[in-house]
Amino acid sequence: LPRMQRGLPQKRHIKDVKHIIAVSSAKGGVGKSTIAVNLALSFARLGHRTGILDTDIFGPSIPTLLNLSGEPRLSDNNQLLPLSNYGLQSMSMGYLIPASSPIAWRGLMVQKALQQLLHEVQWSPLDILILDLPPGTGDVQLTIVQQLHLSGSIIVSTPQDLSLIDAIKGIELFKKTDVPILGLVCNMSNFTCPGCGGSHPVFGDMEKIRRVCEERDIRLLGEIPLDARICADADRGKPTVVAEPDSARARGYSDIAKGV
Numbered sequence: 001l002p003r004m005q006r007g008l009p010q011k012r013h014i015k016d017v018k019h020i021i022a023v024s025s026a027k028g029g030v031g032k033s034t035i036a037v038n039l040a041l042s043f044a045r046l047g048h049r050t051g052i053l054d055t056d057i058f059g060p061s062i063p064t065l066l067n068l069s070g071e072p073r074l075s076d077n078n079q080l081l082p083l084s085n086y087g088l089q090s091m092s093m094g095y096l097i098p099a100s101s102p103i104a105w106r107g108l109m110v111q112k113a114l115q116q117l118l119h120e121v122q123w124s125p126l127d128i129l130i131l132d133l134p135p136g137t138g139d140v141q142l143t144i145v146q147q148l149h150l151s152g153s154i155i156v157s158t159p160q161d162l163s164l165i166d167a168i169k170g171i172e173l174f175k176k177t178d179v180p181i182l183g184l185v186c187n188m189s190n191f192t193c194p195g196c197g198g199s200h201p202v203f204g205d206m207e208k209i210r211r212v213c214e215e216r217d218i219r220l221l222g223e224i225p226l227d228a229r230i231c232a233d234a235d236r237g238k239p240t241v242v243a244e245p246d247s248a249r250a251r252g253y254s255d256i257a258k259g260v
C-alpha cells in the first residue's frame, strides 16, 4: 500500500540533492564513518558531485576525518554553507559546537539539531549525499528513515557476532521503513601480518556474514581488511582514498563505490 494509505507521512527530499545514501552500522566502532568517508571520496573521484552529512550529533567524526574545522558561513537566506576538502562537501555538528565541549541534550534539542542538519544546509547541487548515521537504531535513525526519501542504505559490519547481531537489527529497520538496502560492507575482514605474511581473520571468518547476506537476500558489496594504514590515514585527516589513491587499500573502497 502507498505510504499515505498506511497513515505514514510522505517522505521528503533534501534540496539540490539527487540521491541520499545512508551508511549505517547499528554497532559503534566497527568503522562505519571511515567507510562512509572513503566511499564518499570514491564517488567524488568517479566524477559524481558528492557530499557527506554527519548525523552523529554526540560523536561527530567527519571533521577529523576530513581535517576540517571552524564555523560554517551562512548563505543570504540563513542556510548553513558546507565545508569542503578533497572535492567533498560536508556538514557536521562538529562544525557548530567546539570539539571539547560535551553535548548533553535531551530528545527535543537533538531533533532540532537534526532538522537543521537535514533541511537548513545549502548544498551546491549534489548527485550523491552520503549520510553517516550514528550507531544504533534510535531516535535519529528513525527520524531519518521515516522522514527522508533515501535512495538506499549500506550496512557496515565486522564478521564478529556482536557486530552482525546489531547489523541485522539495522537491516530490519530499513526493511520495515521501505528503504532499499544496497548491500553490506564487511570491515576488518582479515589482517595480513607484516611479520609472517599470513592472513588472519581477527574478528572471525567471512562464513557467517555470507550466510546472513544470503538468508536475507542482501548483496555483499565488498570487504575491507584490518589495516594499520587505514587507521593512521583516518587519524591524520587524509582518508586512504586520497592519501594513497593508487593503492590496493584505496581500490577496495572504489570497487565498492563502483558496485553500488
Ligand code: ADP
Pocket (backbone or CB within 6 Å): 025, 027, 028, 029, 030, 031, 032, 033, 034, 035, 061, 187, 188, 224, 225, 226, 227, 228, 230, 231, 232, 234, 235
Ligand atoms: P564507527 O563510525 O563505526 O564508530 P570509525 O570509522 O570511527 O567507526 O572507526 C573506528 C576505529 O577503527 C577508528 O580508529 C578507525 O580509524 C579504525 N578503523 C576503521 N576501519 C579500519 C580498518 N579497515 N582497518 C584499521 N582500522 C580501521
